[in-house]
Amino acid sequence: ARPAAEAPAHPAEVATSFDGWHVRLQEDGDPAAPACLHEAGALYCSARGVALARLDPMTGEVLWKRTAPVGQEPPDAPVRLAGGAEPLVGAAPRPGPLRAYAAGDGTPGWTARADVPETYRPAGAVVMFSDGRGALRGIDARTGAERWARRPAGFDAPVLGAYDAPTGLVAVSETAADGRSSRIGAVLPATGEVVWSRVVTGDAAPVGRTGDGTLVLASRYQGDLVDALVLLAPGDPDDPGSGPDTGSERRVELQERMQVGGVAVRGSVAYLLSLDGRLLAVDTAAEKGARLWDLQTGASNVSAPVLGPDDRLYLSAADGRLFAVDTARGAVVGQTRPRLPDGRLGYATRVPAPMVAANRVFGTAPDGSVLAVDARVAESW
Template identity: 95%
Template sequence: FFPSTSHTRRSFSAYTTRSPVPGWTARADVPETYRPAGAVVVFSDGRGALRGVDARTGAERWARRLAGFDAPVLGAYDAPTGLLAVSETAADGRSSRIGAVLPATGEVVWSRVVTGDAAPVGRTGDGTLVLASRYQGDLVDALVLLAPGDPDDPGSGPDTGSERRVELQERMPVGGVAVRGSVAYLLSQDGRLLAVDTAAGRGGRLWDLETGASNVSAPVLGPDDRLYLSAADGRLFAVDTSRGAVVGQTRPRLPNGRLGYAARVPAPLVAGNRVFGTAPDGSVLAVDARVAESW
């Protein structure tokens, strides 16, 4: 599912993993953002109105405003729980409301208020929700872990669990985060990738990598300890997370060989042994994840 943008309109095209021909295309206002969430794609107009679209047909399933939120920001989708995270930071930046939405209906399952400017970025293996604690814009100074409540306590739930901070060694301008197990991978817009272990007693930097890319997408995790990201020049990168090294990259794909400006670079998609990406020349590409070294 990939976007393309003109000056005033944006179109979203859905592809199957077997064909380069779009299955369906939808149009939306340029400010509108989206998150694929299982069988539904959730759109937000940035002013509080959300809608859910069937990922297979493009038909609208629901449209609503979320209870307890004025203008929520879409966060990470968690496939094991089937929930989409949302967040909203107070105007003074002193607190944030974090919640989870059921993509099939748009229903808010739970929400809670945390201190500071924070946004949900993923879940650890034990179900702990990971937030990026932001300092002055996109600078992140810590990761905040919201542990789920005690399942044996009838009065406990996701909105009543414990909270713990993992401080970073330095503030980092983070554009995207991916989480696997207890490790969070923080990616800056200039291509720096940092691996941080969030586990209690083991928290700390594992490795720090300069990928050589700039103006990048959010990172996406795949099987076999691989992480993928796209760059504004159309290159698709594969990183080995076990040792913090770039193991493959495709060639640049630029219109007329010239680098333009991309306000937002779509993240790649991993499906089976294939990785899919888009490029500024208007193409959609698919590569074999098993042979990244020969891309």
């Protein structure tokens, strides 16, 4: 029978216990960690040789799978394209263009044009693409039809940042050739119009937002070395002529430079995760930025950090371990065992981030598998 496209959460999803599961998704080729998306009560994953598969989040059962040629790189994580009565999920095997699939049964839909290597960002009803040379375009997330193409005003070669659902904007950034300044801005996905932009000192890029809407930038010293967080506060909401481009700017210096691989922000606290597993919590609301704690997780070559409920933060390591951190205490409270192909540790070029949904945490491992554990019992993982 065809799975429901977007059914209400199964009663078991709110059950009092969850046993967890572990499923090998990749069958052929050199194993690599799959990348997944949890959306509308379903789990969608891509892997080498697997364009897209839908898994039951409760049991790990593969409901359907669409194969693909085994590529040279691990795939990008699937993305939500469209909801409603006929939801769509997008997947992009590497190398390969973004393609839409029906969420219910995996029927292939539109395929994005891919003249040059592009980065893309789903943004509501639109998917934004950047060719890396200054051209942006937006396509309809449901039909794949191109809506617009333009070069954004004030930018030569902008880098796409995250889509911010509350404002409906996509962050863009560009650093000057000499690294002494950066232009930060926001683009309206429906038209590609630059809504606002401003120049900040140094090599900086957007990494998140605080609870009051302040944009947080990581100020890079060299490469991935971060020496400060830059806070761009929004302008006065009661002043029609005021906006993010006219608001205040404050710099929060770190006590030492840090090689940052990912940042997560909750309230006024920024969690900076280095590639070697060091996790630093900084309260950006403090006058000079207060270091709350500094933790060595014991992992290396890690994913981006992901925040969950109950003061929890999760990350994955290149050896397949999934970590849970108590952000109130700055302590690792649980970790799963390593899951390596043939028991051998190789170097992972990318480590997909875990996902958190309905008291469960979903992770992937370099043996080509997907796993799920109960978030409430991290101590017994």
